[in-house]
Amino acid sequence: MSPLPLQGLVVLxxxxFCLGLYGMLTRRNxxxxxxxxxxxxNAAAxxxxxxxxxxxxVQGQAFALFIIALAACEAVVGLAIIIKLTRVAKTVYADDVNVLRG
Amino acid sequence: MSFTVFALFAALVLVSAIWVVTLRNLFRAALSLGLALLGVAAIFLLLEAEFLAFVQILVYVGAILTLVIFAIMLTAKLQTAVDVPSRRQPVAAALACTALFAVLVAATWGLSWSPYPAGDAVNLSALGRELVETLVLPFEVISLVFVAAVVGAIAIAARR
Known part of the structure; x- marks a missing residue:
């Protein structure tokens, strides 16, 4: 297999990454x-x-594997918090969650 | 040939990533995330990281995406069909992200990239050996994090 353009991969x-940051900044949900x-x-991996x-x-792939594993943990805990939020605060919008002691 | 395939998958990843962050319907955004993750898995395959490509499909598309869609459906009642205003400061955020992108590209564009040697890919047995020899501590810490995450998730989400 002929080598891929590394420049293109890095720019991709x-x-x-920047699209993810944009979503992070603009989403309310x-x-x-x-x-x-x-x-x-995924961009980091x-x-x-x-x-x-x-x-x-070999460690490049090993750490990509760790990133995928940690992303799974993050999704599990994050979604558990969101499910709890829907029950306690009755909202899924991050802006509406403004009390520390529910 | 290889470049054409790469360009196709790169375009797929880019377009679906844009959908992920801009679509108003969250369910469609989650499905586009699945598309983006499949595109990244294809790029892993092109980079001769076959194991990682399959892990990506199994863990991300198989597990995380299912979980996210589950959560979207569970919270569907609370998501108003037309949420106004759905975005916070979209123009400022877009400007900031474009500026960051420009800085990142400017930082890496001038570097001279030698094409990587062909036929010198990392094989799976080397990866497995690395995980239980040099990287055994991070590997075990990850499994501890997994247990903590699962116990924590159950403790948080469980009804009392």
Whole structure:
């Protein structure tokens, strides 16, 4: 397989990261923010794989694996908090959650 | 040939990532996230990281996306069909993100990228050995984090 353009891969991961950041900043819905975080984490994992391939180093893929595992943990805990939020505060919008002691 | 395939999947990832952050309907945004994750898995395959591509599909598309769609359906009653205003400061956020993108590209554009050596990909047995030899501590910490996350999620979401 002929090598992929590394420049293009890095720019792609930058673009996905910035799109995730944009979603994080503009979404009001907490689940929407979680989706944006997944984009950011995926951009980071992609960078790890690209540079692991460039230097033929095994730890690039190993850390991409760790990122995927931590993203799964983050999604589980985040969604549990959102489910609880819908029950306690009756909202899914991050702006409406403004009490510390419910 | 390889470049054409890469360009196709890169376009797929970009377009679906834009959908993820701009679609008003959250369910459609979640489905576009699935598309973006599949595109990233395809790019992993092109980078000869086959195991990671399958982990990506199994964990992200199989587990996380299912969970997210579950949560969207559970909270569907609270999500108003037309939420006004649905965005906070979209113009300012877009400007900030474009500026960050420009800075990142400017920082990496001037670097000289040598094409990576062909046929020198990391194989799966080396990855497995690395995980239980050099990286055994992070590996075990991840499993601890998993247990903590599952117990925490149940403790938070359980009805009392």
């Amino acid at each position: 991961s930058h673009a996905v 907490a689940i929407g923010m979680l989706l944006a975080v997944e984009l950011i984490l 992609m960078n790890f794989v690209v540079f692991g391939r460039l230097f033929s180093h």
